[in-house]
Amino acid sequence: MFRHEAAENAVKALNEAAPYLSYAARFTSFKAFKYDKRFTSKCSSDALAHAGFYSTATPTSPTNAKCPFCMLELTFAENDDPWEKHRTQKPDCEFVILGQPDETTLTLQIISSLAIRCATVAEYEKMLPIIHYLEEADHEQSYRREEATRKLISLRNNSQYLTADHRYATFKIVGQRAKGVRDHILKKIAKAGWCSAITNRSLLSAKCPFCLLTIDFETTDDFWEEHKNSSANCDFVKLNKLNEKDWTTEEALMLAVKISVVKKFEKQRKILEQLENDKEADQLANQLSKMMARPKCLRRRCSV
Ligand SMILES: [Zn+2]
Ligand SMILES: [Zn+2]
Structure with a gap:
């Protein structure tokens, strides 16, 4: 029972950090939605929520909606098909890749990864205006x-492995273990996204702070190729910019936030992963998949 409780708490923590993860949260964000008034309109609040969107309506743009996973924001027309729009404009979105989660039971791993994406985007959207504010020259209110x-300092402290220099330093701290490994090798491995992860198995055990993959390397390995091949969905791999000078403010912020969120929920993720292939896990996955899917008895006009 204890394990089940721990898992439920983990889900609760993830869900709280990930607004709009569930269908219900997205659906209820649409208040008196314009297109719900006509039965014939394709672009109902139900269709939007089902396709992954929540309302970002303003008085001048009452039909704006946004994806909490990839940040695609659109002004919808009455006969738009929200799923088609999402699928064609952001084929890489994690929610799109999943397909509309109705029939299938998702694994706990997929659900937690989706929750972490959602939490990362939410945190990014909170931080971006702060960064822009700090970039402005004139500040009256000190x-x-x-x-x-x-x-900003708090984010920096929670994302210290963002830069290759900081990742390199982790190998220096465990210098004893990495002894005998040439410095330029350590720099290369850090540049490819890896921090030191001490294990007894290998001198060059390394972990990615963005995707948490751990690999025991040999000095002759191609660290960047290995990263790309074994973790194609890692945000650092996907950005594909080894030179930090090429990062835009937005890209750097997104990576920093990703590290901090991944770190914050590492324990929760582990609890859920350990539950996998377990009877209790099946129950929990079932329950959560229902939360992600559109309820079967939906009344499409209930946002009116
Ligand atoms: Zn999306
Ligand atoms: Zn990675």
Whole structure:
């Protein structure tokens, strides 16, 4: 029972950090939605929520909606097919790749990875205006500036393995173990996204702070190729910019936030992964898949 409780708590923590993860959360974000008033319109609040969108309506754009996983935001027309729009404009979106999650039971791993994506995007959207604010030259309210700086420092402290220099330093700290490995090799491995992960198996055991993959390397390995081949969905791999100078502010922020969110929920993710292939896990996965899917008895006009 204890394990089940731990898993439920893990799910609860993930869900709280990931607004709009569930169908219900997205659906209820549409209030008195314009296109719900006519039965014939394709673009109902149900269709939008089912296709992954939540409402970002404003008085001037009442039919705006956004994906909490890939940040695609569109102004919808009455006869738009939200799923088609999502699928064609953002084929890489994790939610799109999943397909509309109705029939299938998702694995706990998939659900937690989707929750982490959602939590990362939510945190990114909170931080981006703060960064832009700090970039502006003129600040009248110094207390606001202090608050913004505090948040930025906190993010920096929680994402310290963002840069190759900091990752390289992790190998130096465990210098004893990495002894005998040439410095340029350590720099190369850090540049390819890896931090040191001490194990007894290997001198060059390394872990990616973005995707948490751990590999025991040999000095002759191609660390970047290995990263690309074994973790194609890693955000660092997907960005594909080994030179940090090429990162835009937005890209750097997204990576930093990803590290901090992944770190924050590492324990929860482990609890869920350990449950996999377990009877209790099946129950939980079932329950969660229902949360992700559109309820069978839906009344499509209930946002009116
Ligand atoms: Zn999306
Ligand atoms: Zn990675």
